[in-house]
Amino acid sequence: MSNTVAVVTGAAGGIGAAVSQRLLESGASVMLTDVRADALERTAVTLGEVHEGRLRWRPADCAVDRDLSAVLADAASLGPVTMYVANAGVFVGFGLGAADALWSQSWDVNVMAHVRAARQLIPGWLERGAGTWVTTASAAGLLTQLGSPTYSVTKHAAVAFAEWLRVTYGDRGIAVTCLCPMGVNTQMLRDGADSPDPAQREAARAVLQSAPALEPLEVADVLLEAVGRGEFLALPHPEVLDFFRRKSGDYDRWLAGMQRHRRSLDGP
Numbered sequence: 001m002s003n004t005v006a007v008v009t010g011a012a013g014g015i016g017a018a019v020s021q022r023l024l025e026s027g028a029s030v031m032l033t034d035v036r037a038d039a040l041e042r043t044a045v046t047l048g049e050v051h052e053g054r055l056r057w058r059p060a061d062c063a064v065d066r067d068l069s070a071v072l073a074d075a076a077s078l079g080p081v082t083m084y085v086a087n088a089g090v091f092v093g094f095g096l097g098a099a100d101a102l103w104s105q106s107w108d109v110n111v112m113a114h115v116r117a118a119r120q121l122i123p124g125w126l127e128r129g130a131g132t133w134v135t136t137a138s139a140a141g142l143l144t145q146l147g148s149p150t151y152s153v154t155k156h157a158a159v160a161f162a163e164w165l166r167v168t169y170g171d172r173g174i175a176v177t178c179l180c181p182m183g184v185n186t187q188m189l190r191d192g193a194d195s196p197d198p199a200q201r202e203a204a205r206a207v208l209q210s211a212p213a214l215e216p217l218e219v220a221d222v223l224l225e226a227v228g229r230g231e232f233l234a235l236p237h238p239e240v241l242d243f244f245r246r247k248s249g250d251y252d253r254w255l256a257g258m259q260r261h262r263r264s265l266d267g268p
Helices: 014-025 037-054 065-078 100-128 149-169 187-193 198-210 216-229 239-249 251-265
Strands: 005-009 029-034 055-059 083-086 131-136 174-179
Touching (some): 005 014, 005 065, 014 037, 014 083, 014 131, 029 037, 029 065, 037 055, 055 065, 083 100, 100 131, 131 216, 149 174, 174 216, 198 251, 239 251
Parallel strands (some): 005 029
């Protein structure tokens, strides 16, 4: 990937930092961005010790057009942006009573940030005849997320938008890959498991009991392999494909199974 210039959002830690590391190790140049300025700086300094000449970073909220434009302008110092990893996400809003503000935040970060970035990048990629778009969604976007309607709905929308990009531009030089892991050992998942909110703990337990949590670098490796093969779905947990097939094969049976799973998680 020596000719790749990538922008990675949500790059301060977790999957974003891991993907950035693997891209740098493969020879790509990378612009890191995240709303968490202090954590982003720590990650950038660590990665920059080895890859300084091919790394830039800028704190920003890439759900905001103005911030996104500034990030893309800074990334241009590395060369034309050829890959965008829409990785930033939020896991907020649990139960039917989730506040409207949390629904709005989930839509803005998990979905509309992708739309706004695509608006800025896709036209130029079409002119050049090449570009790579990566969405970090979730297995929740193919299945569901117990405990959190906001996460389940917006991750379904993130998958749907990536799918639409692939259908619309995939035969015009734009590669699109959608990452859908289950549990990943990130701060987001750890915070959920330790939350005082029963619905949030249920959401985290549902993830942790479905399959072993993977390390972020393991997820990054699967993602970049899928990108290299031109595949749409990147599934670090291969069982997700089995679950997805069961869902599509017999929806009512799958829903009944998920209800049983939910009941098994009921408790403190």
